[in-house]
Amino acid sequence: MGGEITYGKSEAREEIVGEEKMVVAQRRYTPAGVGGVFPPLMKVVVVGYALTSKKIKSFLQPQFERLARKKGILFVPIDLKRPLSDQGPFDIVLHKLSGKEWRRVLEDYGNANPEVTVLDPPDAIQQVYNRQSMLQDVADLNLSDVYGKVGVPKQLVIKKDPLSIPGAVNKSGLRLPIVAKPLFAKSHELSLAYDEFSLQKLEPPLVLQEFINHGMREILYGVFPPLPCRNLQGGVLFKVYIVGETIKVLRRFSLPDVSKRELSKSAGVYRFPRVSCAAASADEADLDPCVAELPPRPLLEKLAKELRRRLGLRLFNLDIIREHGTRDNYYVIDINYFPGYGKMPEYEHIFTDFLLSLVQSK
Numbered sequence: 001m002g003g004e005i006t007y008g009k010s011e012a013r014e015e016i017v018g019e020e021k022m023v024v025a026q027r028r029y030t031p032a033g034v035g036g037v038f039p040p041l042m043k044v045v046v047v048g049y050a051l052t053s054k055k056i057k058s059f060l061q062p063q064f065e066r067l068a069r070k071k072g073i074l075f076v077p078i079d080l081k082r083p084l085s086d087q088g089p090f091d092i093v094l095h096k097l098s099g100k101e102w103r104r105v106l107e108d109y110g111n112a113n114p115e116v117t118v119l120d121p122p123d124a125i126q127q128v129y130n131r132q133s134m135l136q137d138v139a140d141l142n143l144s145d146v147y148g149k150v151g152v153p154k155q156l157v158i159k160k161d162p163l164s165i166p167g168a169v170n171k172s173g174l175r176l177p178i179v180a181k182p183l184f185a186k187s188h189e190l191s192l193a194y195d196e197f198s199l200q201k202l203e204p205p206l207v208l209q210e211f212i213n214h215g216m217r218e219i220l221y222g223v224f225p226p227l228p229c230r231n232l233q234g235g236v237l238f239k240v241y242i243v244g245e246t247i248k249v250l251r252r253f254s255l256p257d258v259s260k261r262e263l264s265k266s267a268g269v270y271r272f273p274r275v276s277c278a279a280a281s282a283d284e285a286d287l288d289p290c291v292a293e294l295p296p297r298p299l300l301e302k303l304a305k306e307l308r309r310r311l312g313l314r315l316f317n318l319d320i321i322r323e324h325g326t327r328d329n330y331y332v333i334d335i336n337y338f339p340g341y342g343k344m345p346e347y348e349h350i351f352t353d354f355l356l357s358l359v360q361s362k
């Protein structure tokens with residue numbers, strides 16, 4: 001399909017892009033009967049996108065679009081008011097919109113146009129939009145090798161009755177403190193419950209998870225002289241961004257550990273409106289080296305490869321924490337579809353190479 005859209009020489013105009021003078025052409029669509037008229041100078045990969053305005057701002061940054069254009073990739077907004085089949089033709093459809101209707105449109109479009117890569121299939125995305133099913137593949141994978149173990153926190157789903165929560169928690173053996181998250185991953189309020197009685201104040205539908213301490217690693221304190229605690233802002237979370245086969249890991253501050261003493265003295269439910277996005281980057285912070293140490297690369301490679309296959313997704317990130325007091329006990333606590341790649345260093349190159357590789361592999 002990419003080959004059907006050509007740059008026509010007579011169409012070309014010059015534009016100053018950054019420091020360079022580039023030939024920027026008008027796009028021509030073969031179905032309209034014009035593409036074939038012009039000699040093909042360069043194959044263009046056309047990426048139709050359906051994104052929120054917030055996402056367009058953070059993802060389609062000017063320098064990214066410029067680099068993409070240089071490499072022969074054109075981003076074209078999808079008009080939601082018009083049939084998708086009347087637009088394009090596209091080589092790739094990039095999307096992050098919710099709603100049943102949009103899913104149906106994409107599914108029909110994907111079936112009718114198997115040569116177009118839909119990033120990613122709507123039914124695969126649905127699995128990670130629900131926290132009940134989100135981590136299932138990580139649990140099934142049960143990854144454990146010389147580099148470490150990757151699991152998920154013990155969790156329980158509460159669909160309706162808040163009064164049933166203390167009993168259900170007791171029965172399941174989930175230990176306090178407990179993190180409560182909205183069942184639907186698009187909502188981001190988080191609550192931390194310190195005692196069983198307070199659990200009934202939570203508002204279902206929810207996923208309840210054991211809180212995993214992931215701050216300073218005590219085990220090393222026995223070996224080294226105690227260090228002054230510089231990590232005052234809490235634990236550290238690893239954001240593992242995946243774009244096809246590429247992986248990038250960033251550090252973020254996270255919630256502080258809850259000690260046994262604190263747990264025994266505290267009660268109630270603490271609410272946090274949006275922990276993850278409010279948290280600062282911890283990449284430049286003066287962290288204790290044992291907290292800062294990234295998860296082993298081979299472990300992440302294996303995890304990402306398996307999850308790409310099992311989830312059927314190519315664009316996602318994983319929130320991973322390392323259990324306090326351990327060297328290699330990791331937990332995946334969140335999976336996000338098409339996350340904020342704009343924060344990922346070099347995302348422009350990674351993404352453009354990925355888009356080109358999709359078309360080449362076809």
Ligand SMILES: O=P(O)(O)O[C@@H]1[C@@H](OP(=O)(O)O)[C@H](OP(=O)(O)O)[C@H](O)[C@H](OP(=O)(O)O)[C@H]1OP(=O)(O)O
Pocket residue numbers: 054055058096185186187188239276277317319334336337338339340341343
């Ligand atoms: O807003 P951003 O750029 O921080 O990206 C959000 C992600 O942040 P992250 O890249 O993981 O730090 C964010 O990740 P978290 O759930 O906060 O870990 C979500 O993926 C969010 O999407 P949605 O609101 O769940 O649809 C993402 O929001 P959208 O950009 O997709 O609206």
Ligand SMILES: Nc1ncnc2c1ncn2[C@@H]1O[C@H](COP(=O)(O)OP(=O)(O)O)[C@@H](O)[C@H]1O
Pocket residue numbers: 153179181185187188189190209210211212213237253254255275276277319321333334
């Ligand atoms: N089981 C857990 N143990 C410890 N901390 C957690 C746990 N679950 C979540 N957190 C903390 O809460 C934050 C938000 O939870 P997360 O599942 O990532 O939801 P969101 O989709 O809103 O980012 C995480 O980034 C982490 O700091």
Ligand SMILES: [Mg+2]
Pocket residue numbers: 276319334
């Ligand atoms: Mg998160």
Ligand SMILES: [Mg+2]
Pocket residue numbers: 185334335336
């Ligand atoms: Mg999330």
